[in-house]
Amino acid sequence: MPSHDAVVVGGGLSGLTAGLALAESGADVALLAKGMAASHWVHGGIDIADSGQASSSAAAAAALASLPGHPYAVLADDLPAAVAEALRRLADAGLPYRGGLDAPLEWIPTAIGGLRRAAILPDGQATVLDPWEADEGLLLVGVERYRDFWAGYAARNLAAAEWPGGPARVHAAVVELPGLARLRNLTPLVIARLFDDPVWRRSAWPLIRQAVPAGRWRIGVPAVLGLDRHAEVLAEAVRELGPVFEMPSLPPSVPGIRLHDALRRRFEASGGRLEIGFGVTGVERSAGAVAALETAAAGRPRRVAAGVFVLATGGLAGGGLRGLPGGKLEETVFGLPVSSPSADRWFSGEPLGDGVELERAGIRVNADLRPLDTAGRVVLDNVLVVGSELSGMRYLSERCGDGVALASGHRAGRLIGVGQRATATTTTTTTTRRTAS
Amino acid sequence: MTFTDAADRHYPAFSTDACIKCNVCNTVCPVARVTDLFPGPKYVGPQAQRFREAPRSADHSVDLCSGCGFCTRACPQGVRIAETNSRARAEMVEERGSSLRNRVIADTDLLIRLGVPFAPLANFALRSRILRWIGERVVGVHRSAALHPFARRTFQAAVARRRVSDDRGPDRTLIYFHGCAVNGFETSLGRDAISVLERNGFSVIVPPQSCCALPMISNGLYPQARAKARRNLTVLGDYARRGYRIVTTSTSCGYTLKAEYAEMLDLDDPDARAVARQTWDICELLGDLHERSKLDTRLAPLDRELPYHPPCQLKAHGIGTPAMDLFALIPGLRAWNSEHDCCGAAGTYGLKRERWQIAQDVGRGLFARLRERPAPDMACDSETCRWQITASTSIPARHPVEYIAESYRRWDAAHIGEVARAEAGTQLGAT
Ligand SMILES: Cc1cc2nc3c(=O)[nH]c(=O)nc-3n(C[C@H](O)[C@H](O)[C@H](O)COP(=O)(O)OP(=O)(O)OC[C@H]3O[C@@H](n4cnc5c(N)ncnc54)[C@H](O)[C@@H]3O)c2cc1C
Numbered sequence: 001m002p003s004h005d006a007v008v009v010g011g012g013l014s015g016l017t018a019g020l021a022l023a024e025s026g027a028d029v030a031l032l033a034k035g036m037a038a039s040h041w042v043h044g045g046i047d048i049a050d051s052g053q054a055s056s057s058a059a060a061a062a063a064l065a066s067l068p069g070h071p072y073a074v075l076a077d078d079l080p081a082a083v084a085e086a087l088r089r090l091a092d093a094g095l096p097y098r099g100g101l102d103a104p105l106e107w108i109p110t111a112i113g114g115l116r117r118a119a120i121l122p123d124g125q126a127t128v129l130d131p132w133e134a135d136e137g138l139l140l141v142g143v144e145r146y147r148d149f150w151a152g153y154a155a156r157n158l159a160a161a162e163w164p165g166g167p168a169r170v171h172a173a174v175v176e177l178p179g180l181a182r183l184r185n186l187t188p189l190v191i192a193r194l195f196d197d198p199v200w201r202r203s204a205w206p207l208i209r210q211a212v213p214a215g216r217w218r219i220g221v222p223a224v225l226g227l228d229r230h231a232e233v234l235a236e237a238v239r240e241l242g243p244v245f246e247m248p249s250l251p252p253s254v255p256g257i258r259l260h261d262a263l264r265r266r267f268e269a270s271g272g273r274l275e276i277g278f279g280v281t282g283v284e285r286s287a288g289a290v291a292a293l294e295t296a297a298a299g300r301p302r303r304v305a306a307g308v309f310v311l312a313t314g315g316l317a318g319g320g321l322r323g324l325p326g327g328k329l330e331e332t333v334f335g336l337p338v339s340s341p342s343a344d345r346w347f348s349g350e351p352l353g354d355g356v357e358l359e360r361a362g363i364r365v366n367a368d369l370r371p372l373d374t375a376g377r378v379v380l381d382n383v384l385v386v387g388s389e390l391s392g393m394r395y396l397s398e399r400c401g402d403g404v405a406l407a408s409g410h411r412a413g414r415l416i417g418v419g420q421r422a423t424a425t426t427t428t429t430t431t432t433r434r435t436a437s
Numbered sequence: 438m439t440f441t442d443a444a445d446r447h448y449p450a451f452s453t454d455a456c457i458k459c460n461v462c463n464t465v466c467p468v469a470r471v472t473d474l475f476p477g478p479k480y481v482g483p484q485a486q487r488f489r490e491a492p493r494s495a496d497h498s499v500d501l502c503s504g505c506g507f508c509t510r511a512c513p514q515g516v517r518i519a520e521t522n523s524r525a526r527a528e529m530v531e532e533r534g535s536s537l538r539n540r541v542i543a544d545t546d547l548l549i550r551l552g553v554p555f556a557p558l559a560n561f562a563l564r565s566r567i568l569r570w571i572g573e574r575v576v577g578v579h580r581s582a583a584l585h586p587f588a589r590r591t592f593q594a595a596v597a598r599r600r601v602s603d604d605r606g607p608d609r610t611l612i613y614f615h616g617c618a619v620n621g622f623e624t625s626l627g628r629d630a631i632s633v634l635e636r637n638g639f640s641v642i643v644p645p646q647s648c649c650a651l652p653m654i655s656n657g658l659y660p661q662a663r664a665k666a667r668r669n670l671t672v673l674g675d676y677a678r679r680g681y682r683i684v685t686t687s688t689s690c691g692y693t694l695k696a697e698y699a700e701m702l703d704l705d706d707p708d709a710r711a712v713a714r715q716t717w718d719i720c721e722l723l724g725d726l727h728e729r730s731k732l733d734t735r736l737a738p739l740d741r742e743l744p745y746h747p748p749c750q751l752k753a754h755g756i757g758t759p760a761m762d763l764f765a766l767i768p769g770l771r772a773w774n775s776e777h778d779c780c781g782a783a784g785t786y787g788l789k790r791e792r793w794q795i796a797q798d799v800g801r802g803l804f805a806r807l808r809e810r811p812a813p814d815m816a817c818d819s820e821t822c823r824w825q826i827t828a829s830t831s832i833p834a835r836h837p838v839e840y841i842a843e844s845y846r847r848w849d850a851a852h853i854g855e856v857a858r859a860e861a862g863t864q865l866g867a868t
Contacts, residue, residue, distance in 0.1 A: 277510025297755030
């Protein structure tokens with residue numbers, strides 16, 4: 001059976017952050033994930049926290065840290081280093097981001113013409129953070145036949161919206177890009193891959209330029225400016241079109257995939273390995289600790305041992321929690337106790353407003369990220385829990401999902417790094433298997 | 438086993454209800470990446486599935502799926518997309534029939550029976566541009582498709598006079614499932630595999646066997662595939678139930694024995710279950726020996742670069758890349774992983790006139806990477822991938838175990854006269 005210093009379960013932002021911290025500190029670490037993570041769905045920016053009023057992410061995170069049971073109550077100290085490190089890694093991987101914890105939270109437009117606040121965005125989106133000059137308009141450019149970005153609809157919504165500090169005017173245009181008329185399946189990935197092709201690009205820029213009316217504009221386009229050669233495409237777009245920024249739309253999210261790819265490349269360059277399709281199906285325990293995991297494999301489960309395990313399975317959306325008939329929630333890997341509001345209150349609240357109660361469900365941990373039972377006792381000594389699997393937050397309304405993922409991943413790396421690489425004794429082991437959902 | 442377990446296993450289409458239409462599968466599909474003819478796994482899988490009533494073949498583009506399985510593994514919700522699509526193709530074939538071409542190229546046993554006795558003639562035909570052109574027009578096999586020359590004698594014939602008994606028991610005896618590639622085309626791989634296993638202390642039995650049936654499964658010919666599979670299960674099941682391990686050098690045959698007999702063909706009797714449990718990819722087995730410090734590591738240096746491409750079918754095993762771990766044991770060998778998703782071959786997919794270009798486009802990135810860092814040859818665990826890579830890059834491709842065999846041979850040559858070998862061979866490996 002293969003054996004590692006550490007095994008991370010889950011390949012999202014939190015798992016990759018923990019894995020990177022461990023791999024960079026020289027640990028032998030394997031990252032196993034059932035499938036791809038939320039990164040393929042989300043906007044590719046990094047949300048630390050936002051209350052709607054706070055001036056910066058740091059201030060909003062500090063407010064959340066004062067809420068009892070919130071992950072930031074434990075993690076706030078790690079946040080500055082975690083964010084700095086993530087931005088450094090991404091820049092090194094060729095995907096630079098702008099902004100930071102203390103940068104002002106600015107109102108930015110969404111693909112349907114709503115507004116949200118952001119302070120840390122990839123360079124491809126960051127131009128939208130610049131203050132709007134008095135004579136500067138926003139031009140949304142859609143792509144003919146691409147169904148997930150309706151420039152006219154978004155522009156109408158934005159024109160009607162109260163956008164503090166926003167542009168004086170909003171305008172929409174739709175362009176016919178070369179070759180798309182022949183295609184039947186126009187996903188953002190298809191267009192992004194076309195932009196990766198320098199020859200195709202050369203014929204696309206003039207068509208987009210033609211759609212720009214006279215005057216001074218900043219141009220918002222769907223987030224399709226290249227996949228593997230994004231930096232090159234973006235630089236060329238700015239040369240050809242002037243100030244331009246990407247607006248993420250429905251999944252698959254090209255900026256999210258770039259983020260995932262960049263972290264994954266870094267992780268593998270530091271000697272780690274990310275295995276997708278390795279859902280955990282069983283656990284081998286010995287004396288209050290986990291000795292090994294079983295992962296789904298053809299024919300028979302595959303066992304993998306480690307001294308310490310990091311649980312980064314993403315909560316309800318990621319597959320780390322599952323609802324059972326009768327109103328119970330189950331943690332899907334170790335069967336850890338789940339902290340959750342009672343079932344009759346799960347859906348009280350506004351899903352798109354302050355959020356529903358169920359969002360708070362997750363695993364309660366101590367400052368060492370060890371899982372706790374209802375009495376506050378550590379359940380498993382060599383398991384650390386990170387990311388959206390943690391209880392006590394509502395990442396959609398508090399906009400803290402990415403920040404919690406980074407801070408907890410960072411702390412897991414730090415804790416394991418300082419000698420807690422405990423090796424579990426493998427004397428009496430019992431194996432429990434769960435059936436895949 | 439609960440009802441849902443059984444349902445998961447035999448009705449992968451049930452899992453499509455869990456699809457949230459997030460499109461992750463479409464982002465990893467190597468075929469949708471290169472052709473607009475294939476709308477991607479989400480559309481032909483979970484989306485088309487809800488229309489598969491009568492007639493069941495609502496969406497014919499499912500036939501463009503190459504069966505690599507990346508979609509299933511990437512799915513955040515655990516939807517069995519590739520399995521659903523394979524079954525959908527089989528239902529389509531059942532309803533609308535199959536081309537003669539597909540039935541012929543899927544019947545590897547038949548091809549070997551016809552080709553091997555007339556190997557000189559057949560190989561001449563394979564090399565003849567005019568005959569290949571006619572073959573494309575008349576049969577529909579692309580004139581540039583990767584077809585390996587036939588062996589002069591089948592592997593089965595070559596080992597017919599070997600007599601190996603199973604009386605050393607399941608710990609010291611392995612059952613070798615060589616598959617069609619070794620039987621009709623790459624017989625020296627079979628010899629290397631046996632020598633590597635014997636050197637590690639095992640007796641190796643080569644039972645009579647049929648094609649694993651994967652080419653039939655991937656062409657939607659399930660009834661024919663079931664007949665082949667049953668024949669294999671009768672022979673292999675007996676060993677497997679008695680605890681013998683079955684070893685394969687074809688990672689795709691191995692995956693078929695482990696997973697597809699049950700998941701695609703609904704073969705779920707004690708024989709099938711025992712065979713699934715007891716089948717090992719040869720690199721998986723050697724890697725396992727090494728983890729238990731039982732591998733003979735007297736390996737001579739091979740001072741060179743070695744490009745390695747892990748095939749899709751290997752990834753489906755869920756065992757990582759054991760070949761890379763083995764390469765690390767050979768002094769001087771600098772193996773590097775292609776990190777490319779798929780070579781395009783996908784078994785018989787890349788042979789077909791109407792699919793050949795798609796297969797080339799899928800493999801393009803891999804071919805470019807191999808050409809960038811030239812090496813005398815490269816390694817890959819699956820035969821049709823090897824043939825595709827060689828046909829597309831002119832770089833010879835070998836199975837990983839052939840490098841292990843070569844390293845052992847060099848060690849032997851350098852230590853000629855040392856008698857320790859035979860004894861050590863019996864202490865190591867077998868448990
Ligand atoms: C639709 C959506 C929108 C969001 N929008 C925002 C936003 O705007 N701002 C924000 O801050 N946050 C947002 N989030 C929160 C987002 O989840 C976090 O920001 C962060 O990406 C979570 O990362 P994670 O690593 O904790 O989990 P995930 O990214 O969910 O990763 C979970 C991983 O665990 C794996 N896994 C699960 N179960 C198993 C198992 N049994 N065995 C093996 N592997 C397993 C999964 O396959 C996956 O790889 C959003 C989430 C979703 C789902």
